[in-house]
Amino acid sequence: MSDKTTIGVGMVGYAFMGRVHSQAWRSVGAFFDLPLTPRMAVLAGRSKERTEAAAAQMGWDAVETDWRELVKRDDVQIVDICTPGDSHAEIAIAALEAGKHVICEKPLANTVAEAEAMVRAAATASGKSMVAFNYRRVPAVALARRFVEEGRLGEIRHVRAQYLQDWIVDPEFPLVWRLQKDKAGAGALGDIGSHIVDAAEFITGQHVAGVSGLTETFIKERPLAGESAGLGASRTEQTGEVTVDDAALFIGRMSGGALASFEATRFATGRKNAMRIEINGQLGSLAFDFEAMNELWLSSGGGGFERILVTEPDHPYVGAWWPPGHGLGYEHTFTHEIKDFLEALATGTDPSPTFADGLRVQRVLEAVERSAADGSRYTNVED
Amino acid sequence: MSDKTTIGVGMVGYAFMGRVHSQAWRSVGAFFDLPLTPRMAVLAGRSKERTEAAAAQMGWDAVETDWRELVKRDDVQIVDICTPGDSHAEIAIAALEAGKHVICEKPLANTVAEAEAMVRAAATASGKSMVAFNYRRVPAVALARRFVEEGRLGEIRHVRAQYLQDWIVDPEFPLVWRLQKDKAGAGALGDIGSHIVDAAEFITGQHVAGVSGLTETFIKERPLAGESAGLGASRTEQTGEVTVDDAALFIGRMSGGALASFEATRFATGRKNAMRIEINGQLGSLAFDFEAMNELWLSSGGGGFERILVTEPDHPYVGAWWPPGHGLGYEHTFTHEIKDFLEALATGTDPSPTFADGLRVQRVLEAVERSAADGSRYTNVED
Amino acid sequence: MSDKTTIGVGMVGYAFMGRVHSQAWRSVGAFFDLPLTPRMAVLAGRSKERTEAAAAQMGWDAVETDWRELVKRDDVQIVDICTPGDSHAEIAIAALEAGKHVICEKPLANTVAEAEAMVRAAATASGKSMVAFNYRRVPAVALARRFVEEGRLGEIRHVRAQYLQDWIVDPEFPLVWRLQKDKAGAGALGDIGSHIVDAAEFITGQHVAGVSGLTETFIKERPLAGESAGLGASRTEQTGEVTVDDAALFIGRMSGGALASFEATRFATGRKNAMRIEINGQLGSLAFDFEAMNELWLSSGGGGFERILVTEPDHPYVGAWWPPGHGLGYEHTFTHEIKDFLEALATGTDPSPTFADGLRVQRVLEAVERSAADGSRYTNVED
Amino acid sequence: MSDKTTIGVGMVGYAFMGRVHSQAWRSVGAFFDLPLTPRMAVLAGRSKERTEAAAAQMGWDAVETDWRELVKRDDVQIVDICTPGDSHAEIAIAALEAGKHVICEKPLANTVAEAEAMVRAAATASGKSMVAFNYRRVPAVALARRFVEEGRLGEIRHVRAQYLQDWIVDPEFPLVWRLQKDKAGAGALGDIGSHIVDAAEFITGQHVAGVSGLTETFIKERPLAGESAGLGASRTEQTGEVTVDDAALFIGRMSGGALASFEATRFATGRKNAMRIEINGQLGSLAFDFEAMNELWLSSGGGGFERILVTEPDHPYVGAWWPPGHGLGYEHTFTHEIKDFLEALATGTDPSPTFADGLRVQRVLEAVERSAADGSRYTNVED
Known part of the structure; x- marks a missing residue:
């Protein structure tokens, strides 16, 4: 596995969705023969204390208290958005503009207008994007x-x-x-x-x-x-x-x-x-x-x-x-x-x-x- | 049971619904302690031959080839309507006007206007009436x-x-x-x-x-x-x-x-x-x-x-x-x-x-x- | 149906099994095109009053208070045994010896010896016999x-x-x-x-x-x-x-x-x-x-x-x-x-x-x- | 989590049971507030190449090709036995004698005699032992x-x-x-x-x-x-x-x-x-x-x-x-x-x-x- 490319993941949010996504990032490589090895690099949340506790429990290597910092980091190539819908558009667009790949929890946004802006951002971005309709x-x-x-x-x-x-x-x-x-x-x-x-x-x-x-x-x-x-x-x-x-x-x-x-x-x-x-x-x-x-x-x-x-x-x-x-x-x-x-x-x-x-x-x-x-x-x- | 009042039933139609109703008339007295004993008196259908065959198989005592005759008979106190919806109103109203009790298959009629006429007829009739929503x-x-x-x-x-x-x-x-x-x-x-x-x-x-x-x-x-x-x-x-x-x-x-x-x-x-x-x-x-x-x-x-x-x-x-x-x-x-x-x-x-x-x-x-x-x-x- | 041969049925016992069998005798001709038309001729039970009430409710034409009388009757060609197992052998053998057909409730008998006697009786009888494993x-x-x-x-x-x-x-x-x-x-x-x-x-x-x-x-x-x-x-x-x-x-x-x-x-x-x-x-x-x-x-x-x-x-x-x-x-x-x-x-x-x-x-x-x-x-x- | 005691795990076998146990060791700390933090220290298997591949995929830090070496290691406090039943007794007894805690897959052994020997070893051991009836x-x-x-x-x-x-x-x-x-x-x-x-x-x-x-x-x-x-x-x-x-x-x-x-x-x-x-x-x-x-x-x-x-x-x-x-x-x-x-x-x-x-x-x-x-x-x- 060591000869595979590692790809860094930064996740925003650590409540219900964040816990599930973490388990998925943690498990996926043990069962599927992946072309890229994900590294659980950074977790972002507003409270430093809680984010650190969550990162320790769920296995994230570092934390940020501002998602904008996470989006900028060089050790993050994938941004995984697990926040409520009102922040999806802003985070996703910023991440795409920063050249990151994006997985965004559903529903894509709280309004059609926001969703349209996200689609436009995705269309011109170098990164890939996906909305997490997990079912x-x-x-x-x-x-x-x-x-x-x-x-x-x-x-x-x-x-x-x-x-x-x-x-x-x-x-x-x-x-x-x-x-x-x-x-x-x-x-x-x-x-x-x-x-x-x-x-x-x-x-x-x-x-x-x-x-x-x-x-x-x-x-x-x-x-x-x-x-x-x-x-x-x-x-x-x-x-x-x-x-x-x-x-x-x-x-x-x-x-x-x-x-x-x-x-x-x-x-x-x-x-x-x-x-x-x-x-x-x-x-x-x-x-x-x-x-x-x-x-x-x-x-x-x-x-x-x-x-x-x-x-x-x-x-x-x-x-x-x-x-x-x-x-x-x-x-x-x-x-x-x-x-x-x-x-x-x-x-x-x-x-x-x-x-x-x-x-x-x-x-x-x-x-x-x-x-x-x-x-x-x-x-x-x-x- | 011999000291109970017997009540005569006349059924119109002998297809699917007629067969089920017949089984019910045939069975009900053996299981429930009824205040009235139904007699399967008359079956009406258009074809004499087929109606007679159906009556013989299902246990009806007599047949009529015109429901209007059935409705007039003295040995019929209950008219059980098992025909398609387009004849419900006419039969039910005639039966009620003839002083009979009526059980009518569902839906009550093919139009609201017909159903309203049936409700009016029921309101002034001496007989009782029921629509057969069996479920x-x-x-x-x-x-x-x-x-x-x-x-x-x-x-x-x-x-x-x-x-x-x-x-x-x-x-x-x-x-x-x-x-x-x-x-x-x-x-x-x-x-x-x-x-x-x-x-x-x-x-x-x-x-x-x-x-x-x-x-x-x-x-x-x-x-x-x-x-x-x-x-x-x-x-x-x-x-x-x-x-x-x-x-x-x-x-x-x-x-x-x-x-x-x-x-x-x-x-x-x-x-x-x-x-x-x-x-x-x-x-x-x-x-x-x-x-x-x-x-x-x-x-x-x-x-x-x-x-x-x-x-x-x-x-x-x-x-x-x-x-x-x-x-x-x-x-x-x-x-x-x-x-x-x-x-x-x-x-x-x-x-x-x-x-x-x-x-x-x-x-x-x-x-x-x-x-x-x-x-x-x-x-x-x-x- | 009138041109079909009618066959008389005599049933012994009118409790749970008797009630079910009665419903079957009552219903079978209305649904299946039978070669023989069963007539619910006689019901036998020990208490005259109760047997008469049961016969009236379940539609049997006559009653006997001794099954031996039922077995002798000319209007009975089929004997349907719905009693507890201790009387199966005696009734079935008597019925077979009287030239009747026999349907006997299960289990066939209370002992292997009784069941063997029944099988012997069936082997030499002119009538047919069946044990009612209804499942x-x-x-x-x-x-x-x-x-x-x-x-x-x-x-x-x-x-x-x-x-x-x-x-x-x-x-x-x-x-x-x-x-x-x-x-x-x-x-x-x-x-x-x-x-x-x-x-x-x-x-x-x-x-x-x-x-x-x-x-x-x-x-x-x-x-x-x-x-x-x-x-x-x-x-x-x-x-x-x-x-x-x-x-x-x-x-x-x-x-x-x-x-x-x-x-x-x-x-x-x-x-x-x-x-x-x-x-x-x-x-x-x-x-x-x-x-x-x-x-x-x-x-x-x-x-x-x-x-x-x-x-x-x-x-x-x-x-x-x-x-x-x-x-x-x-x-x-x-x-x-x-x-x-x-x-x-x-x-x-x-x-x-x-x-x-x-x-x-x-x-x-x-x-x-x-x-x-x-x-x-x-x-x-x-x- | 860093202030909790870490405890080293050595697992023997990496087939079906080994894969499931690995997922459990990997997941348990993220969901339960544990008194001890397990570290997936060593995986033992006979083939060096295969064991290394399995360890890489499933997240074990080191490998051994002889379970006897695993049992001796200082970084192993728990021995998790995922081999066929014929080796359970030998491994478990050796591990207990080496002062390790033992989890052993079921059935405990292939014979009652082996199982009895294991029970005796467990009775005098300093380590704890458990048989993995996971249901x-x-x-x-x-x-x-x-x-x-x-x-x-x-x-x-x-x-x-x-x-x-x-x-x-x-x-x-x-x-x-x-x-x-x-x-x-x-x-x-x-x-x-x-x-x-x-x-x-x-x-x-x-x-x-x-x-x-x-x-x-x-x-x-x-x-x-x-x-x-x-x-x-x-x-x-x-x-x-x-x-x-x-x-x-x-x-x-x-x-x-x-x-x-x-x-x-x-x-x-x-x-x-x-x-x-x-x-x-x-x-x-x-x-x-x-x-x-x-x-x-x-x-x-x-x-x-x-x-x-x-x-x-x-x-x-x-x-x-x-x-x-x-x-x-x-x-x-x-x-x-x-x-x-x-x-x-x-x-x-x-x-x-x-x-x-x-x-x-x-x-x-x-x-x-x-x-x-x-x-x-x-x-x-x-x-």
Whole structure:
């Protein structure tokens, strides 16, 4: 391994996403025969003390308290952006301008305008860029894509996608940053709705062409969060307004003629991370639920659904891991993402999904919001 | 049993629905302690020969070749309408005017105007009337209703209902009456969409207040059917236009504030009769799929989903049947319906769902069609 | 139908089994094109009042209070034995000697000696005979048999069968007849263990060649039952000894070389009627659980398991019923059994399973008991 | 983290088990707040070239080509044994004698005699020792143990455990070391049967007291393996004898009175790694299948089974990882094992399962073999 080129990584943010990305950077080289060896060079965060503790625990060699410093460093060739959506555009554009490669967490940005600026920056940059829709790298989702590409479903008729969580069902759950429009851009629609739009487009190879949407905020006022505003935040006695959607439903048409139904909600009591997608085609159907992430259900020729345990050596990404039946966990969707990213860097191709893919998802979300504001009227994504 | 009042039944139509209703009339008295003993008196159908054969096989004592004669007979007190939707209004109104009780298959009628006329007739009639949304009488669905009534779900946030079939996925499947607007009124929307609207309203105790809809006919031309136009029809070399929807999607709001998503399609390859409904409330959730009709899934307090095998003596309708774990089949949704109908007759109460309930469903379907024609714009059901 | 020969049925016993058989006799002609039309002629039971009430509710034309009278009647050509196992031999032999056809509930008898006498009587009788292992007629089980016959599983390696119930977990559940050796012959072993032995033999086409068994009675003393000793019996303050097994486990070898594992218990809390069977072959595998009786799981070529909804027209028995996806209930395992029985009578062939099949199951059960008594030593069934 | 004591690890073997252990050593510190920081110091393997390549890929700082050298090194305090069973005793005893702590892969040894020697060595050693029954550290299995400890199941009546794989169904699969008695000690019985015995004992808190067993080798001759004899070995044209069992079935009694049924097989076509266990108690039941490793099914009070997604912060080990619904993979059963091992070292307590636990499992396996050789006669484990 010593004769391979090492490439330095700088990561911005060390909360939930930062922890997952770190595990992926740490693991990827032990399982995949990589063309480039990543070095976990620098971690950036605002608090020196916390960033240092995080770097020590997660294995980063150095820290910065200003991401602008990280972007400048010579030992950083890849900038991995794990911050909330309101800073994506600024960091990504600066990193691209500094000649770095960029992996940016999803959704790409909080607004279409920001996303467009990022796409423009990516177009002229020397570095490569990628938006981290990690669910594409669930082996079962990648296998679903393969089945569609191989024509095993025939012409696609229906997409039925839901992302169901329940972590804010309790009205006393505090007003964390994900419930504030200025930080998060949108609520369930942006955070998890973006994932199912991307997954639907990825699996079918079609785009969402138009939508009719409804959004709702069930709990309009919540206790303010304590010191940390992350997922495990405490709450205070003051309250504040929830400025994002709690749930978003939309129906629409795919570019290839399929009908599609989407739902993103944080109020589906008992569903923890049910990112579910069903595809019905002329010849067959697929069903997936992330709560059972190592399984893909396939119906061929109108027969029953086969539960495929996606742990066979010829399944996407799986050959690098364990024997059949020994499943993978959530974290390795990121490991696979990074593996593909490094391979794209080595071959000079564009890693996928691109910022342009991220922008297109952003436009779908914006079309949903416009539709919801306009009496659910059918709204073309490109308008 | 000999000292109980016998009540004569006349049934119109002997195809799929007629066969199921016959099994229910035949079975109900053996399992439930009924206040009235039904007698399978008369079967009406157009062809004398076929009607006689059907009556002999299914156990009807006499036949008529004109439903108008059946409606007049003194040995008929209940008229059970199992014909396509285009004749529901005429038969039901005539039967009610003749002083008979009426059970009418769903959807109540092919148009809102017809359904309104039926409701008016029912309002002034001496006989009782009921629309046969049989899925209310699946024990698991009735148990779902009970859980909501008991407050176990708390405030309802989401309804997610799909009725998925795949019997016309093949473009060579012939143009049976269910694919013709003049006979069937609508396609998947009316035939199976009506069931999930009724089930959602029944379980939640809320009405569908407004909708945004999309409909689609994927296969616009099909071979004409041979002699019979029923589900098993053969096909000819000529083709004709499909004049109903193949699939309908709609999202909307329930009267109590829940968001709702509905989908009815006959193009979900591999799904045979997947009448699925999920309800998410503040305190708990429910999930049901008719393909596993003896199971109801309940999540309480945000925990996992419990698979309740709805075969316990204290579950709705179940005590009359077998020991725990010995499931019931599709047909007994009708047996339960008839049992409830006879009990309502005996006590002089209105059997449920009423024609007014059927009209309300009809208005939802019409609102979906208006919305679909008007750019999916949100459309109030009552407008 | 009027030109078909009618055949009179006399049934002995009207408890659980009698109720199910009645529903089958009542339904069979409406769905299957039968060569003989059964007439529900006579019901026999000890109490005149109760037997008359049962006959009225279940639709039997006449009653007898002594089964010996029923067996003599000219209007009875088929004797259907639904009594506890201690009277099977006497009734069946008398009926066969009277020239009747006989359907006898399982297990065939309470002892091998009785079963042998029945087989001898059957061998010389003019009437046909059948033991009612109804689970063979679950469409999914019959489909499993078809798959094995077609060679889709290749050489069979493993049989894994369990019949799990929980209805006597409560130590206060009373000492009903099924817990008394003199009435029931055995406990879980005979009552439900017999079903899985028969199902395993039926599906694989192999016999159980030898076994090593363990049996256990967890609760050795129970309250005596009140007036009725049926499943819903009340209890008294006196107690009595449980003289049958609560659970039986046995492993063994099939005649074709497969290994087999069996378990029958009434102490599997939460399992209501989990008659489960898995078969592993060189080329594929099957799995079935009666709690989801309309589903069969098939693995081919080492791939995942396909959930086959056994409701397609070309599945065994299913074409006579409803469209795909509309499942059947427990009762129609008996309807199918009677249909096959009547067809065998019409063609003069032996209905299956024969009394000899029932005897073979009995010998397996006895081998289990002998093994259990002899330190679980491997015991050949034929010894 | 820098102020914590670092502890050096030396691992012997770098095949399947070595790769998993490496990932665990690499990951554990990033997620758990450990009292000791492990350093991946030395990897031992026979081939210098291959060991160096493995060390480079998996992140070990140095290599040895003789495990005896590794055991002597001052920078190694923990010896992690990932070799086939035939070398466990020698390495473990040497390491303990050298004052090292030892983690040894399962089964503890190939014979009871070896296991006894290891237990003796452990008893007098200054170092701590542990046998790596990793399935105890599946969060769902640890939660099952917790439920039993809390009394939620009441008195245990039944244990039903199977470990089903299918990787040698093909008769052309080569004769790898796991199919050779001198290397592997036993076949399915030792490799996977040991896991379910340990898991059953762990969850119930009872020991297997006695067994009746059957074993079988379905394919008695196989092609010799090519150069590597690991799981992915190629095959040659020569054949050799399979000297271990392909499948083992045994029934028995637990020390607390429960009945138990076990099955270990590599011939369950379509089952990839189905380590399944069901427990039935007086008050409730549990069911688990490793193919869905993040799920535990619980029945309470005789009601249905609740699917618990074992990803909540208060579930065993889970709080250290991701938000609810984001499942873990196979590898972290080892991560948890190492975390517990390091905590035991820091507190001076004995890590569990001990070598004595491993010996007890070994005795169960030997009792199965003795029973199988003696006509499946019931055999006490302690005899």
